[in-house]
Every structure is written in C-alpha cells, then in structure tokens.
Amino acid sequence: MSRPDLSAVAELLKPITWFPPMWAFGCGVVASGASPEGRWPLVAAGVLLAGPLVCATSQAVNDWFDREVDAINEPQRPIPSGRLPGHWGLYIAIGWTLLSLGVALTLGPVGLAAAVVGLLLAWAYSAPPLRLKRNGWWGNSACALCYEGLAWITGTAVMAAGFGLDARSLALALLYSAGAHGIMTLNDFKSITGDRQMGIGSLPVRLGVRRAAQVASGVMAAPQGVVIGLLLSWQQPLHAAGVAALLLAQLVMMRRFIARPLERALWYSGFGVPLYVLGMLVSAFALRAATGA
Known part of the structure; x- marks a missing residue:
C-alpha cells in the first residue's frame, strides 16, 4: 500500500481545529x-493532549467515517481525493487514539479519565452504531462538551491536584459548553447538500437555514448572559462588564449572520467566535480574582 504524503496527514488532523480545546484547557x-x-511540563502536556492529540483524533475519526459525505461536500479532502489511500485514515485514527492515551497517563488519573471520555465522545460522534452526528442536537452537544467543557474541567482538575473541582468553575465550563453547541452548528452550514443526501440530520437540515441560524445564535448568546449574572454575584463587576461588551459585539454580528446564514457562517466563525472564546478567558480570570488567587 502506498504511503500518504505528510501534508495529507496534516490536513486530515486539521490543526486549525485544535485551538478551542487548547484554549479551554488554558482557561x-x-x-x-x-x-x-x-x-x-504538566500544563504543556495537557495542552498537547487537548489539541494535537484528542482533538486531532476526533478529526481523523470523523474524516474516515464521513468519507462518503465528504465525497459530495468536500471531494478535495485527503480521503475522498485519494491522497490518503486505502485504510490509512482509519489507521491514523486508531494510532492517534493510542498515542493520546499514552500521553494522558502522564497527567495522572484525572487526565487519563478526561482523555478516555473525550476519545469515547470522538468515536461516538462519528462511528457507527451511535454516530451521534446523525442528530444535530446530540452530535453538536458531544462536540461542544469535548471541545470546551471537558478541556476546561481537565485544566482545573489537573492543577487542583486532587483538592476537588470548584463548583463555580464547573458552572462556567458547562455554560460555555452549552454555548459552544451553537458554534458547532456554524460548521454545518457548508455541508447541507451532502448531509441531506446521506441522512445526516444537522440543524440546518432539520430546521432550515434561517431557523438554524437563529437557534445557533440564541444558544451562543444565552449562556453568556448567565455568565454575566454569575460574575456579578461573585462581586466581579469589571469582568462582567468585559463579557457583556463582548456579547454585545456578538449580538450585532449575529444579526448580520442571521440575515444571510449560508454566505456568512464562515464569516461569523472567523470574527464572532473569537469574541466568545475571549469571554471564556475573562470569566476564568474573574473566578481567579474571586478566589483571591
């Protein structure tokens, strides 16, 4: 069997997608x-695990089990284009899974448990029999939890070194995970044609383009409103004001996105989502200040 070009392997693992879980771990x-x-060294191992390993594994798994869908939506992708011949896509997905588990062992029981959960979600999202992505509600929930909440919780728990997870940190992680469901929906607008043909019930397929854009925007905005209220209750008004300002800017951009979702989903991902993740960091510093650290 011919070996794939390294550039095709890099494209399969999609480095651009590693940022969200790495950022969430840092938060x-x-x-x-x-x-x-x-x-x-512990922090570096956690960042490596969150992005280039677990997230990259999820991308490889998804591309392998989505090869028929990608042949319609993105025929230039490494597997449908033939640049990753034979079963190389599957071999890489399995190999990256094992490599992720090996690195997770260096983070202790908490890091290993988080990696196992993340990898299970990655395979459940794409692989039969579950293939959660067939339902946009379940599939995007699994991705959002893995990309944001699980990575955040892991970063906190690893640093806490067995002293327990602050309930406030858990609340922020879950709220930003809920909002990330909307972020995951943004990625579905580019693949409506293939998803519809192959029975993938993404939200744009299930709800229609405009309604899906409205739901995605609301799902992203509502948890941030709750976060603002929590920060105020923790006596962190400046941080709350910062998150509010970021949310206001997003709301202005969401209105433009909803007007033309197909043309502007990628635009919103590039300019609106960074404001969302910046709010995550502001909230993390707010909690740090609230604890007196």
Whole structure:
C-alpha cells in the first residue's frame, strides 16, 4: 500500500481545529487559581493532549467515517481525493487514539479519565452504531462538551491536584459548553447538500437555514448572559462588564449572520467566535480574582 504524503496527514488532523480545546484547557488552568510555577511540563502536556492529540483524533475519526459525505461536500479532502489511500485514515485514527492515551497517563488519573471520555465522545460522534452526528442536537452537544467543557474541567482538575473541582468553575465550563453547541452548528452550514443526501440530520437540515441560524445564535448568546449574572454575584463587576461588551459585539454580528446564514457562517466563525472564546478567558480570570488567587 502506498504511503500518504505528510501534508495529507496534516490536513486530515486539521490543526486549525485544535485551538478551542487548547484554549479551554488554558482557561481551566487560570480558573483553578493554582500557580503554574513548577508545573509547566504538566500544563504543556495537557495542552498537547487537548489539541494535537484528542482533538486531532476526533478529526481523523470523523474524516474516515464521513468519507462518503465528504465525497459530495468536500471531494478535495485527503480521503475522498485519494491522497490518503486505502485504510490509512482509519489507521491514523486508531494510532492517534493510542498515542493520546499514552500521553494522558502522564497527567495522572484525572487526565487519563478526561482523555478516555473525550476519545469515547470522538468515536461516538462519528462511528457507527451511535454516530451521534446523525442528530444535530446530540452530535453538536458531544462536540461542544469535548471541545470546551471537558478541556476546561481537565485544566482545573489537573492543577487542583486532587483538592476537588470548584463548583463555580464547573458552572462556567458547562455554560460555555452549552454555548459552544451553537458554534458547532456554524460548521454545518457548508455541508447541507451532502448531509441531506446521506441522512445526516444537522440543524440546518432539520430546521432550515434561517431557523438554524437563529437557534445557533440564541444558544451562543444565552449562556453568556448567565455568565454575566454569575460574575456579578461573585462581586466581579469589571469582568462582567468585559463579557457583556463582548456579547454585545456578538449580538450585532449575529444579526448580520442571521440575515444571510449560508454566505456568512464562515464569516461569523472567523470574527464572532473569537469574541466568545475571549469571554471564556475573562470569566476564568474573574473566578481567579474571586478566589483571591
């Protein structure tokens, strides 16, 4: 069997998608209130696990089991284009899964448990018999939890070194996970044709383009409103104002996105989503300040 070109392997693993879980892990580290002094190797291993390993695994798994859908939507992708011949896509997905588990062992029981959950969600999202992505509600929930909440919780728990997870940090992680469901929906607008033909019930397919855009925007905005209320209750008005300002800017952009979802989903992903994740970091620093760290 011919070997794939390294550029095709890199494209399969989609480095651009690694940023959200790496960022969320970092937010969890900040929110923990623990000093990274003397723990930088631990932090580096966690960031590596969240992005280039677990997230990259999810991309490889998804591309392998989506090869028929991609042949319609994105025929230039490595597998349908033939640049990853034979079963190389599957082999890479399995190999990256095992590599992820190996690195997770260095983070102790908490890191290993988080990696196992993340990898199970990655395979459940794309692979039969579950193939959660066939239902946009379930599939996007699994992705959002893995990309944001699980990575945040892992960062906090690893830094806490067995002293327990602050309920406030858990609340922020879950709220930003809920909002990330809408972010995942943004990616579905580009694949409506193939999804409809192959029976993938993404929200744009299920609800229609305009309604899906409205739902995605509402799902992204509502949890941030709750976060603002929590930050105020924790006596962090400046941080709350920062998140509110970021949300206001998003709302202005959401209105433009909803007007023409197909043409502007990618635009909103590029300009609106960074404001969302910046709010995550502001919230993490708010919790750090609230704990007196």
